[in-house]
Amino acid sequence: MSYDIPDKQQAWRVVSRGHPSRALKLEEIDVPKKLGKGEILVKVQAAALNPVGWKLMSYLPNFIARRPLVPEHDLAGIVVDPHDSDFHVGDEVFGWIPTNINISTGQGALSQYTRLPAINVLRRPDNVTPVEAAGIPLAAMTALQGLTDAAKLREGQTVFINGGSSSVGLFAVYIAKAMGAKVVASASGRNEDFVRSLGVDEFVDYTQVPLYQHLTSNPPAPKFDVIFDAVGLVDPSLYKHSESYLAPGGVYVSTGPTPDFTSWGGSSGMRNMLSTVLAIARPRWLGGVKRSWKLVTVTHKEKDLARLRDLLAEGKLKPIVDSVHEFPNALQAYERIMTSRATGKVVVKIADS
Ligand SMILES: NC(=O)c1ccc[n+]([C@@H]2O[C@H](COP(=O)([O-])OP(=O)(O)OC[C@H]3O[C@@H](n4cnc5c(N)ncnc54)[C@H](OP(=O)(O)O)[C@@H]3O)[C@@H](O)[C@H]2O)c1
Incomplete structure (x- = not known):
């Protein structure tokens, strides 16, 4: 089986540093037909956004980012040139382009065709659509690595997940439950039913009272073994007070506090960031x-x-899609993810299945 690969394609490209509405352009560019060792060419069906996409766009200087480049990491698609890999033309896959590869090759998910290492994709399980599968890799892998590599979570332990409705957080809930852990998770009240539907054992509405105050006044018994901040809080309070609710020997794992660099001058973001650094670094x-x-x-x-593929196929990890946007309307997808209010993945549909 072979596939008629066009010479040109449509791709969103980051042409300068800044807000997506200014930094992104929809352009006609060459299809990357020349593949390196171990690379495949994929016709992209769907790309999912992650906060790192707009953060790199907004903050990373041009001399590091080597623009213009195609943004975004997560995708589902069809192999159209398997090159020297074990894939075949027509294989339906999902996977991701990590940041280092995105920056070094200029290849990203927000294009009709992209080349990437074959080891970064797997065949898509039949029980998930391309739009659903596209949202899995980066966020779910962060959740998995946060809980296993960083926190060493074990069966029977209790984990508090801050941000049970964030993409990383909701996947962390599924993965922790699949590992046999007890899960307590936070979100705003409007997301309570959603977070409970993921299977959490207890829910905390962080908008009612600051989390550290709630947990200090109502300490879990026994204390949490792991706290996983799946939001990337810049406010260090949850960590600073954690001796009251995190067991001795327990671990606090963060996806990384990211202040709003655009308003650093005298902002609370800057003060919180310094306070976080001091709290982490003080012996x-x-x-x-x-x-x-x-x-x-x-x-x-x-x-x-x-x-993750096995958990998906077994139905223990479920894809949650917040919204689907057509390819020419990708800027609307950025508007949505930048609200920090999405519940699940913000996906751009690029081709019909
Ligand atoms: N270090 C890494 O390798 C890595 C990898 C992936 C992601 N990240 C970072 O992890 C963070 C989360 O990413 P994501 O893709 O999961 O984001 P996301 O899906 O866009 O998160 C949106 C969700 O966050 C919740 N949320 C916002 N503020 C909250 C708060 N203060 N407390 C609890 N929940 C809150 C919102 O729920 P409510 O509306 O209910 O508040 C909303 O459902 C981002 O900062 C991202 O850059 C880091």
């Missing part, structure tokens, strides 16, 4: 927090993508 013998703080930085691991 215990100088009054520092007597609990470990760890950062999860998602990296591609074939075994992790395979584990």
Whole structure:
């Protein structure tokens, strides 16, 4: 079987640093037919956005980002040139282009065709659509690596997930439950039914009272073994007070506090960031927090993508889609994800299945 690959394609490209409405252009560019060792060419059916996409666009200087480049990491699509891999033309896959590869090759998910390492994709399970599968890799792998590599969560332990309705958080809920852990999760009240439907054992509405106050006044018994901040809080309070509700030897894992760099001048974001750095760095013998703080930085691991694929196929990890946007309307997708209010993945549909 062969596929008639066009010479040209439509692709969104980041042409300068800034807000997506200014930085992104829909352009006609060459289809990347020249493949390196281990690379395949994929016709993209759907691309899912992640906050890292607009954060890199907004903050990363041009000399590091090597623009113009196609943004975004997560995709589902059809293999149209398997090159030297074990894939075949027509295989339906899902996977991702990590940030380092995105920056070094200029290849991203928000284009009709993209080339990427074959080891970064797997065949898509039959029980999920391309739009659903596209949202899995980056966020679910972050959740998996946060809970396993960073926190070493074990069966029977209790984890508090801050942001049970964020993409990373909701996948963390599924994965922690699949591991046999007890899960307590937070979200705003409007998301309570949704977060409970994921299977959490207890829910906390963070908008009623600051989380650290709620947890200090109502400490869990026994204390949490793991706190996973799946939102990337810039306010360090949840960590600073964690001795009251995180067990000795327990671990606090963060997806990474990211202040709003556009309003650093005298902003609370800047003060909170400094306060977080001090809280993490201060040694215990100088009054520092007597609990470990760890950062999860998602990296591609074939075994992790395979584990996510198996959980998906078994129905233990369910894709949650917040909204689907047509390819020419990708800027609306950025508007949605930048609200920080999406419940599940914001997906751009690029081709029909
Ligand atoms: N370090 C890494 O490798 C890595 C990888 C992936 C993501 N991240 C970071 O992780 C964070 C989450 O990413 P994501 O894709 O999951 O984001 P997302 O899906 O866009 O998150 C949106 C959700 O966050 C919830 N939320 C917002 N503020 C909250 C708060 N203060 N407390 C609890 N929930 C809150 C919202 O629920 P409510 O409307 O109910 O508040 C909404 O449902 C981002 O900062 C991202 O950059 C880091």
